[in-house]
Structures are given as structure tokens and as C-alpha cells.
Amino acid sequence: MRFPARPATLPPQLPEWDPAWSRIVEARTSDGTHAFHVLDTLPALTAAGVEPAGTIVALHGNPTWSYLWRRLAQATIDAAQSGGRAWRLIAPDQLEMGFSERLAHSSMPAPKSAEVRRIADRISDFDGVVSNLFAEVAATGSATHPIVTIGHDWGGVLSLGWAARNTELVSAAISLNTAVHQPEDAPVPAPLRATLAGPMLPAATVLTDGFLRVTLALGDLDAETKDAFHAPYRRAEDRWAIGNFVADIPVDDTHASDPELQRIGQDIAAFDKPALLVWGPKDPAFLERYLRDLRQRLPQADVHRFETASHLVSEDHDVPGLVLDWLSAQFDAPTTANTPTEAAPAKGSSERKGAAASATEAASARSGTPSSARGSTSDVADDSATGNGSAEVRAVTAILDARRDDEALASVDFAQNPAQQITWHHLWHVTTSIANGLLDLGVKPGDRVSMLVPPGNNLTAALYACLKIGAVAVVADAGLGPKGMTRAITSADPQWIIGELPGLALARAFGWPGRRISVRRLGPVRSRVFKAETSLTELSRTPHRAELPTPSPDADAAILFTSGSTGPAKGVRYTHADISALAAVLTRTFNVTEGTGLVAGFPPFALLGPAIGATSVTPDMSVTKPKTLTATAIADAIIAGRATMVFASPAAYTNVAATAGELDDRQREACAGVELVLSAGAPVPLELMDAIAEVFPNASIHSPYGMTEGLLLTDIDRDGVAAADATGGLGVCVGQPIDGVELALAPIDESGRSADELLQGATAQGRLGEFVVSAAHIKSGYDNLWHTTADSARDDLRGLTWHRTNDIGHIDENGRVWLEGRLQHVVTTPCGPVGPGGLEALIDADVQVSRSSVVGIGPVGTQALVAVLDAEGTSLSPGLAPLDLTARLREKVAEAVGHDLTAVLVAPEFPTDIRHNSKIDRSRLAAWAGSVLAGGPVRGSV
């Protein structure tokens, strides 16, 4: 087959593509002058009267073309026109790709063919094209006009290589899924291997559009978009270069391009400007190991993972929005504190986050927090705003160290049979031994350690050993299920796993990353099966030798995963200072002090005992099934720890109250000695508070509100709940902010978005908004989610660092917080936004209703307000609710909020998440209601 030469051409009309972006540019290359089709927004910007103040050069991979960057082109033009920095986008089609020139070929591409264009040629092609175009705008590459690269697939590594070799010009580099393949590490991924196999190569890539079609299936593309990607590759003679690219993959070190790729890899490692890695983890070719490799080469890189994305990450997700915000954080926000760049120093802690540059570097390299956090603004908030406890931050392990000779009880673990008691001295000794052992094994400060150990003495020992040496504990709740845990742990990418057998079995079955350490010593067979290198038991016998490294307060201490009820679970980053601040809050607000005995039935707090110096008792219960906590178990724990405080979840207390009849006199007396009952994890209705009071007659009962990103934000006690109930307010009252927590409200507009400006005080009262909080003990960021971090911490009111909670509701005239749902569940009726939670409580109060979900149907801003009732546990049959019930609920809603309740539907079932069986999957329920109210079927699954 012959492949004739053909000049560069212009693309036809395509969706989302402006013909004004297309240019044909000639450039001198290694084999003469060639013509390239280039996406260049300069003419469009000029036409709009905008002078570019920066240039993004973008390089596509195989087998796409500059169409891949169309949304970035549009977004940059839109941003420029609305007053943001005007970025010019230059995105060439690689030679023989897209609409660029085709060269003549007489044979099929093959790895050793002399006709194959090598990666070295392609970098020089790119250089030729963009250099010509830079010359058109005089300031390009100067301090006032930075150049940034972005690439994808092969274009990723090529553009990074070009950036690394042109650091005098380039100010930052971005890459989406790409790889610097290391032949010695592992073979190329299976899908590529198949394509590379000799005669398969031309058949898959050139003679058919197989490779193209398979690639385009790696994203959620509609038919029109797929067709646009196909446009320059319709005939076999258009596709020679698709085969060329595949033939040029250096599968092993004998390949002609391998030396150049290795050089590129080394050059990238020397690139020390800001970098952003954007990743779709479901990519079958560009695997996690390539991301890991890139992060080692670019330790300063910020990372944003789109957990649900595959190879074509920019087709499925708002990559342009991420890129523009990131660029803005790098180039436009040096003085104001409106990005998470300033998150760290503004936390109100007396410890500046920039204090230990090396530790911060190590932390932010893995973190997803902008690297530019280092050395940025030092406008530290006044301490009065963030709590007086922040003035003196104690190291998390300070008390444990101070009590190294104390023979008093530190921890009692009823999960062990028989219950295991350890003293402070013992706990100090064990944690120090394990810390030494971990160091000997090769654990380095900043390494991540996945904890697959249920709460109890073993977890406490493992955790505090890690804290002592600056290793970062990764904690993903088993409630996420194996799939969710796999996604979470893969994204956190721990170097180590410490696990009990069930955890190690999961790690093995799902291929979780990390070298394995078992809790107990395993026999040789099981050690081999689970790849356990050692055990905590063995490590705990390590002699104390090394001077342990002291982690910086700003170094990461833990990554705690959210429940993932609104998308993939997010890793939440806590530093040592954050954990210290959290411990201080418990002391300040609930008087948990050294020597207090507390029963810890709620996982996050169960771990804080040693940091506070409190004796913690782990009761006999299954953590993932809080309902297994019985009254006798809690009473025995109280007795063992001489506890005066009990921490557990509402589900656990429900069962404690239900089993209170089994208590004997001694146990009942122990319960009567409890002074404080804390219920966390979900709001506690008054009936349950009353039931708890029966078991613990002398305790004050508190229910704090918080979330993984800020575990203690507000608090309400039993009297408070009763008083709030009496007001008939809408939603669930969770009380007032605790000492040290600043609360603000971002009002919600008619389109359901929360405002950028925050309100506090009287102006914040009585209106629907998103709660935004600031405190020393809130998260430092999300892990590998640069954009999510930036977004959640975008506020800078009074110079503080804030966290957007995504929880909505209102603040009443007494400053009490009322929760009414989640931001994404706001219903936007023509009369304004409505929080579903408040109405649901109202509707659930009806005798005919077991539980309800209020959803919005129709376009944003003119949605119909619809109540969906669960048929289960009621006499209602699926479909329209009975007329009288509908009328009753409609009247109630109109009275309470003045909104028109459009319809009341009864759903055959309520879809809920596996973890809690209580969080309703509202998007599914809304979709079902939308379909039914459009005339669709009622029956079948929701």
C-alpha cells in the first residue's frame, strides 16, 4: 500500500470548534519545512480586543488531534473576555496527525522502520512550530507573559520534555495522563502489547480505525464528538502516523527511541517550576505506576485525580476549569489569600506552615495542595478568632512521651479476648519500638501507611508509632466496601500496609499498593500468601536505638477518607498541628483532660486518647456495625477504664438504650457515674437523647456536628435539642459553633449556587445558605484533589482559612445552626431555593409517612418541588400518593415555607448507600421521580 503526501488542510465544521482557531503554520523540522495545522486563539483574542498576557502550549497524543483542546480554547477565551488573565492557546496537530501535513510512505510503520518519526523529531517539530508563533507576540516568555505547557498521552511526556529543556521560557507545566515508560520496571500495559505484536500493528492502527475507536471509547463521548475526533483519520492513508506512534513506543531498551525517552525522563526530573498532574485512574494504558513515576520526577507537582475518569480525562471532566484556576493560583494570586495557596499559614496556628520547609515540601509533594504554599503570605489570623487553644500547640505524641514511666492505665481493649490493658509506660515502649522497627524496615518520614486494623490497642500502637516518625496514616473506613476502599487506597498510594488478616486478604485480592506488615506474626505460608514482611508483634521487640525524627507540625499526619456519599470518597489531609488542635478542642470544649477515662466507641475520637492523656477504652463492638454495642458492653468498658465519658454514634446508643434492661446493679451504678455522653456521626433526636438519659442519668448529653473535614464544629445538648424542637424551626438543629470555630454562611441564589461572599452575624441569620467554617482543627486539604481543595478553601474572609462544608441550612436568631441538606440537593423553584432537609422532617412527621425525600424536577431555577415517600413500612402503594395525604402535605409545606409542593409520589423502594443504609441516593430518586412525572413507569427499580 502506498501513502501519498498531502498538504495540511483546515478542519470541516465541527461541534464546539470555532474555525477562527485554525491556522496552517510552516516550520523547519529535522527533515525540511513542513506544514502544521495549529489551534491558535490569538486571532480570536485579537478580534475580541484582548492582548494575551500568557501563552499555553498544548500537545495532543495518539490518536487524537488539537480538537482535544477545544474546551480549553473556549474556556481561555471566555475567561479573557470576562476580565481574567488572557491566555493564548497554541495547540499544534503533530506532523501527520490531525489536519497537519501527511508525508509519503511506501511501507507500513514498524518499530525499526527508518520512516518512523521519532520522539526526538517530534519535540523538535513542536519547538519549531511554537517558536514561530511566540514571535508574533513580543512579550511572550517574559515575566509578564508566562509560557505554560500542557500535554496528554504522548503529548504529555513530549511537552514536559520540551518544558524541561526550555526552562528559560517556560514557567509551569501541566500534564494529563502520560508516561515515561521504564522498560526495566515492567512490560508495557497489555492493551498496547497486543497492538505492538508485529503484524497486528498496521492492522490495528492504520488499515483499520480499531486503535482510534478503542481509544475514543475511553471517555464518555457522544457520537458527534467521536465523529469529530475521527474527522482527520477517515481513510487508511490518513492514519499512517497512528501506527507510527505505536511503533515508536520504546518497549525495551533496544528500541531506537529508548535513549531519548530516558533523557526526557531525566530532564523532566530536573524541572523545578510549578507543575500540575491531572489524572484519570481508569486508563488501561497509563497506569498508576506512571503517575507514581512522574510524581517522583516532579515532587513539587500538584495533583488532581478525577476518580471516575479514564484516558480521555478532559472529555469527561472540567479540566479547563481546573487548569485556569491552577494557573490563576500560580500567576495571579501572590498577595491575596483567595486560594488554598494560603491555606496553611492562615490556619491560625501559632506554628507557621512554612516553618519547616523540607517537611512541607515532602508533604505537599504528595498532597494536592499547591506547592506554592511555601513561603507565601504570612498574614496569620489573630488567634482570638480561631480559639485560644491554638496559642500553645502540643505535639501529638508529647503526652505519651511525657508519661513514659507512668504505670497508670493508658488503654483498655475489649476487642481482644480477654480484654487487654496497657499502661502508659507499656504504650510508650511499644510505640517507640515499633517506630524504630518501621525505620529499620525502611519506612521514611512522609511515607504513607494504610491502616487496615480495627480500633483497639493494635491500631493505637501502630498509629502512634507512625506519628512518632512522621509516617502518614491512611484510614479508609471498611464501610466503603472493597471497591470503594480500593479506589481510596489506590488514590492515596501508600508505601506500606499494616493489616489484620481480613485487611491483608482484601489488599491481596484487590492488588492494593504498599509493602505489607501484619499485626500478629504469621506462619511462613501465610506470610508468603499475604506478602507480609514482618508483623507489629515483631516490630514491637525492636530495641530503642535511633534518635527518632521529629515530624514538623505542618507535615501530614493522617489521610482520613470521607464516606463517599456524594461521589468517590475523598482523602482528607490532616497535619500534626491539625490533630493537636483537634485534641485541644476536646479538652477545651468537653473537658477531656489528662487522666480522664473515656469509652471510645466512635472511631475518629477513639484514637485521640493518647494525645490528650486520657485513658481510652475500646468497648466490645464491631466498628462497622455500631448497632452491636450493647449496654452491658459499654458498662463493662466504663468499669474497666473508670470512665466518666462515653463517645459513640447514635446507632450505637440506640442499641445501648434498647439493651439497658440487661444491666446488673453494678453496671447500672457504673453508668450512673458517667458525666458526659457524646454522640457523634449524625444528629440525635430528642427521643434518643431521653433514652440515653435513662441509661446515664447523671450525664450531660451532647451531640456535636462535624464531618471528616472538621470533626467538631457545633454542639448541642439535650436541653438545647428540646428548646430547638419547641421553636418548630425547619431542619435539624445542631446547636452553636463550639469555641474556636468561626461560622459563616454563603447564601444560596436562585440557581442553587452558594455565593462567593460570606456572611456572619445578624445578616447571616434566617436565610438559606451553605455553612462555611474556619478553625485550627479543620482539614489542611484534600489528597490529590488540587481543584477540590482550592474550591473548598476559596474564601478569605478576615484573612482566615475557611472550609466550605457543602452542608446547607440556616442560622436562627440565637445563632443556632439548622441543617437542611446538601448543597447539590437544593431544589430551585421559581420562588427561590429550598433545602430539602427541612421539608422532609415536616413530611416525615405525618402518620402515613415513614420517610421521605424532597427533590426538584425540571430546569434549574424553575424546578417543581416534589416529595417522594418510601412505600416500605407503610400502607401506601407506589405511584401518586392518595389525594388527602397529598393535600395535607401540600398545605404543610405551603404554611412552612410558602412554596408550592407540586406532587407527592410513593416510590416502591428507596435507594440508599451500602455504608449506612440511611443516606438516600437522591440523584437516583430524583431521576425516578422525573421519569414518573414525565409519564414514565412507576414500577421497576428506582
Added chain:
Amino acid sequence: MRITVTGASGLLGSSVARALVTAGHEVTTLQRRPSGVDGAVDVIGSVTDAAAVDQAVTGAEAVVHLAAKVSMMGDPKEFEAVNIGGTRTLVDAARAAGVQRLVHISSPSVAHTGESIIGDGAEPASPEFARGEYARTKGAGERIALGADSSDFRVLVLRPHLMWGPGDAQLTERVIDRARSGRMPMLGSGAALVDTLFVDNAVEAIVTAVTAVDSTHGEALVVTNGQPRPIGELMSRIAIAGGAAEPKLRIPVAPALAAGSVVEKVWELGEHDDEPPLTRFLAEQLSTAHWFDQRRTQEVLGWTPRVSIEEGLQILAAHYA
């Protein structure tokens, strides 16, 4: 203001004429039978009769054009003559007479292609895709009216959707009659959301439009109560308000659509004064969602529906008590 109302013998037309008289306007009406509106000057004639139209619009400052052939079935030529020809005659005569305002009453069906309408605004009329002769010819008529819009001849099109209330023979009485005789079917789950308009609100919206047209013109607005309801619920409520029992008869959607087509065909073969009991169009209307974004309408008219559906039902019940 001197205002001419066409089609004032119908419920809506006569109510509008009456409301305009009450508001102090000089009202001339044009229709084939006496309007029965006290205080209005009747011109008897059809909108297809150029002489009668000339007579009715001479001296008017505004025209409210309600006259139309409204029916599910019938001879296409008759629909064309009234809904297209009549509108053209009226628009030409009004412009010639120096009238400055036209409020043209249309129907949401002019833009309804059979798909669900879920919170949409007033899409442009598309007679090419219209379902049935009424919608097709009303769509063409609306285009004529909007095509004539200028700063000297300001045209606002209102599309009231599924009007009901005391005195309404089109929908309300039929629902009640059929429910009383146990023949009121509910299609499918009856949950398809529809917008409706209580008659008093329709009248007030049109009256408001006569002045609103001075500031905003050249566009079409769907007018509803802004309270979408499941069709089954509303029909049941209307039936109950009319003294009937809650309808229990349920028909699956697909057979109803098919039956509607068959009945339509059979009906056309015979001689009937009445409408067929079920047309495919009606079956579609009753089994798909059609509710609208009312924000633009309420903004342009500076009007919100005064009578809620719940209050309307009470008024209806009192009417039938």
C-alpha cells in the same frame, strides 16, 4: 382605552370583554353571536368577514384576538379559514385602522411536537410539526400576528394552557360529566405533570397584557397557574369538585394511544357534532408531561396568578354545589 375583543361569545372572550368594561375601557366585540357582555358594543360577524372586521377595529387602540376554531377534529379548510385567514384579515384591518396594540391569544400546542415539555419556556410556533389541525393553523396564525409586530403595531402573544373553571365546557364540564357517569379514565399512573390555568387568572393575564404590550412585544408567552400538577390528581380534584366520585378507571398508556388513533379514524367516517371521546392527541396530552417556565411570563406581564389551584377548586365546588 378603546379595545376590540374578538371571539367574545366564548367563556374566555366574554369574560375578558366584561373585565375590560369593568376596568373602564370602551369595548367593542366581534363574534358570530351576541356576546351578552353588558356595556360592550357588539359587532356580529366572523373574523373571516373583512367588512365586519373593519367595522369592529375602526377607532380601536387595542385588539384582543380570541376568535378561533377550537376543536380536536374537523375539516382542515375550516381551521385554515378562521385561524389563519381570520388572523390575517384582522391583523391587516387593525394595522390599516391605526390600531397600536394586538394581544393575540394562541395555544401552547403550537409548539408541542408530542414530546414531554418539562419546565420549558415558550418555544417558537412550529406548524410543520404540529399535532392536529387546530395546533397547525393556530401556529400559522401566531406567526402572522408576530410577523406584524413593530413599534407602531405592538403584538404580544399569550398561550393560555389547559384552562379550567366554572363555565368551562372544553375541559372542566367534560371531566365532570364523564366522571359522573364513571367514564373518566386515568392514563397510566396519572402522574404526568401538567400545567393548567384557572379561568379567572387567564382573564386577568389577558387584561394585563393589553397594557404590558407597550413595554414588551414581539414575543409569545405561555400562561399557566405556575402550579404543575399530576394530571390524574388534578382531574380527580376537578371531578370531585363537580360532585363526582374520585375516578378509578385506569387505562395503560400504549393502548390508549392506539385506541385514540382508531377512534379518530372511525369518528371521521361518520357524522358527529360532538368531539370523539379520545383522540391520539388527547391521549398524548394526558400521558406526557407538559409544564412550563413561568418566570418570563410573569416578568413581562408584571402579573402573578391570583387564584391558586386549591382556591380555584373551592370556587369550582361552590359553583357545582
